[in-house]
Amino acid sequence: MSTTTAAPAELRPTDFLGIDHLLDDEERMIRDTVRKFVAEQVTPHVGDWFEEGTIPRDLPARIGKLGLLGMHLSGYGCAGTSATAYGLACLELEAGDSGVRSLVSVQGSLAMYAIWRWGSEEQKQQWLPRMAAGEAIGCFGLTEPDSGSDPGSMRTRARRDGDDWVLNGQKMWITNGSIADVAVVWAATDEGVRGFAVPTDTPGFSAPEIHKKLSLRASITSELVLDDVRLPDSARLPEATSLRGPLSCLNEARFGIVFGAAGAARACFEAALDYAKTRIQFDQPIASFQLVQAKLANMAVEVNRATLLALHLGRMKDEGRLRPEHVSMGKLANVNAALEVARTARQVLGANGITLEYPVIRHMNNLESVVTYEGTADIHQLVIGGALTGIQAFR
Missing domain, CATH: 2.40.110.10 (Butyryl-CoA Dehydrogenase, subunit A, domain 2)
Structure with missing residues (x-):
């Protein structure tokens, strides 16, 4: 029987299970770089973009300078990172906004991947370097x-x-x-x-x-x-x-959503936690009330569970063991969890939860699209059900 003298892990509200410890130095560097970009160039402005129904035309070029467009592809000006590193970038981008992550995953995992995987050498040379730089969309x-x-x-x-x-x-x-x-x-x-x-x-x-x-x-x-x-x-x-061609591209993009949904959930949880500790009612912060603590605890469970699932699927993809059915389980679980976290966070914020001064209602509305696009929740349930039973229910 072995014993250890290592100290217990520190409890951090925003990383309760110490998931950061599971990342290597390069993954942390990429994650922190994207997180800083989002904090400086997305979060302060995205509420206005959402209200106005637009996105800056130069945003793809700014993202391209970071090397995020097609970052998991190799050659042709692409960064050639691991799948897990790409997923972590998607997580941080969607913590900013689903629309920003969608821009990146459509560019890199749909359009660029289609040309990279299925295109001719001439097509790759013509498009991929400029797309990686954000010069062509x-x-x-x-x-x-x-x-x-x-x-x-x-x-x-x-x-x-x-x-x-x-x-x-x-x-x-x-x-x-x-x-x-x-x-x-x-x-x-x-x-x-x-x-x-x-x-x-x-x-x-x-x-x-x-x-x-x-x-x-x-x-x-x-x-x-x-x-x-x-x-x-x-x-x-x-x-x-x-159809194998387009479906392979969709599987690449869905992988990014598995991580991205965890980022949206984290942003909603963090907003609710900060709000609950500073909102005073009945002469005390609402974080002191049992019902609010129950909501915060449930949100923390879902955020940590979603992040661990995403990271596990990232490791499987990097090892060449990931199947489309695994991605379906990840998208189904994490988007549904993120929706529940967003709706719970909205309740914690009360009336403030419906304003764009806070990120929650924006994420909540965005996730209503994410749960539908690139395979609805119903379809992913049937993909998983078919894998479990050997019977394809929708054919």
């Missing part, structure tokens, strides 16, 4: 007005016309759409689903912006309209020959 066109959870039912078509392809169709709910320089568009063809890197100045391409959103307002969301968009065959992603 990408978007990812898969979802359609009548095709969400079932991408195989897409109506966007690409047909051969001599040596060219002609694309017609419509995509919906596309982050970065109206500010993009290149759109990765997925279309049905007589040869199966194919992807295309579409320069957005191509005749017939347009991206009208979607307005009147009450969620992800600090993010650009658009339609993509393709009206006889003519492209050379060199625009086709040559290695993508089925």
